[in-house]
Amino acid sequence: MSTKTWNGVPLDQINWFPTIDKSKCTKCFECMNFCAHGVYTKNEQNEPVVSEQYNCVVGCTGCQKICPVGAISFPPREYLNSFSNQNKARLSGCSCGGKC
Numbered sequence: 607m608s609t610k611t612w613n614g615v616p617l618d619q620i621n622w623f624p625t626i627d628k629s630k631c632t633k634c635f636e637c638m639n640f641c642a643h644g645v646y647t648k649n650e651q652n653e654p655v656v657s658e659q660y661n662c663v664v665g666c667t668g669c670q671k672i673c674p675v676g677a678i679s680f681p682p683r684e685y686l687n688s689f690s691n692q693n694k695a696r697l698s699g700c701s702c703g704g705k706c
């Protein structure tokens with residue numbers, strides 16, 4: 607279990623990692639070669655796979671930008687905002703879920 611956190615939230619509770627659209631991927635492996643955090647590996651079918659999803663740096667979209675065919679996607683930025691708001695509420699002792 608990961609003990610690293612982002613804004614006070616354990617990383618293994620934040621689903622921030624790339625998703626590969628296999629129908630677009632050309633298996634160039636630029637994503638794997640670009641990522642310095644070991645998120646990608648190559649599987650037995652010689653395809654890139656997201657094998658260490660919680661190594662992904664929350665908020666980073668570097669591999670998405672370098673994929674030549676637009677095969678990589680991430681959750682919308684608003685997804686991260688929800689964690690920030692939840693954490694603010696938790697730290698303040700409020701139970702509104704960040705709405706106040």
Ligand code: SF4
Binds near residue numbers: 633634636638654678
């Ligand atoms: S950079 Fe894009 S096309 Fe190349 S292997 Fe990664 S996902 Fe596939």
Ligand code: SF4
Binds near residue numbers: 642663668
């Ligand atoms: S978003 Fe950044 S840290 Fe995450 S897999 Fe892509 S390059 Fe690696």
